[in-house]
Amino acid sequence: MSESAAQTYLRSMLEINPVWQSGSALQLRRKTLQLPNHAPRQTDVDADSVDDMVAKHQRRAQARETVAHLQKQFFHLSDEELESGITSLNATEVPELAPTIRRLQTAARERNSFVAMLDDQRFDRELVIALGKSVVLPQSDAGYVREKFIQNLTTKNSRKRARDTSLKIQKSYPNLFALERDWLTTLQNTKASGPMIAGESSLFNFRVLFFGTLITYQIVKIFLMD
Structure with missing residues (x-):
């Protein structure tokens, strides 16, 4: 045999x-x-x-x-x-x-739609490329593509551009938007997209430290008055 x-x-x-x-x-x-x-x-x-x-x-x-x-x-x-x-x-x-x-x-x-979006300067090119991969790749690979794109949104401008592009896709290409609705909807929330950049992180830590110290000082002051 x-x-x-x-x-x-x-x-x-x-x-x-x-x-x-x-x-x-x-x-x-x-x-x-x-x-x-x-x-x-x-x-x-x-x-x-x-x-x-x-x-x-x-x-x-x-x-x-x-x-x-x-x-x-x-x-x-x-x-x-x-x-x-x-x-x-x-x-x-x-x-x-x-x-x-x-x-x-x-x-x-909708394959020609990707070409049209790449030719349109109003669309975030990186998001369009990531969307194309996410739509056709196996789910395990597509999940990696989506996560990597979100992690690269490290500035306010990049998150805003991704948000605007997501809204444009939702309006102009509803069939493609429907395939990746959860991910593209997440991108429309600029506060939820992308990791916190270094400057924002430092400012956040400073505020936590400042207010934490202030609250501690007030508590100690109350006990001393008693």
């Missing part, structure tokens, strides 16, 4: 429920190992069942490969290549990838 045939066999067996599909598991084993079939009357039915299962597995594997390829090359593919890849995906066959497929479909329809 070749290595590819063995891998296909193992993957197919893992998708079989041994409680309800024990007959299919035995038939797959007999077919793969070319063993004699002791239930000739069921041969045709079981063979068709196994063939359907193997074909289904192959379609699911192909869909996962296509999604991974689109996520990695989304902005480098031609319009024809992107459309072909998107069209080949059937969310009903891979329900676990359905949300990702829907995001890619929306992003594909």
Whole structure:
């Protein structure tokens, strides 16, 4: 048995429920190992069942490969290549990838919107690039992109520009905004976005120290008066 045939066999067996599909598991084993079939009357039915299962597995594997390829090359593919890849995906066959497929479909329809925003000086270029990555990448990678962008908002001007761009996206590109609503809404709150810069941190610490000392002095003064 070749290595590819063995891998296909193992993957197919893992998708079989041994409680309800024990007959299919035995038939797959007999077919793969070319063993004699002791239930000739069921041969045709079981063979068709196994063939359907193997074909289904192959379609699911192909869909996962296509999604991974689109996520990695989304902005480098031609319009024809992107459309072909998107069209080949059937969310009903891979329900676990359905949300990702829907995001890619929306992003594909709006791909030219990213170009328009990058050409518009009123938009924060870094935010547009981060948004493009966040929309198409796997969730683990997208989360890193979002967090890194927020952490880079270290000045009042950068937070304001991100806020203004988020509002513009919400107004002009509602479909894209809907894909990243939580993140883009967070950017609209300039106080909640980005780490505190050094100057702000120093001023905050000074105020805490000053008022803390003042309160302590007043408490001590009251006890001395008594």
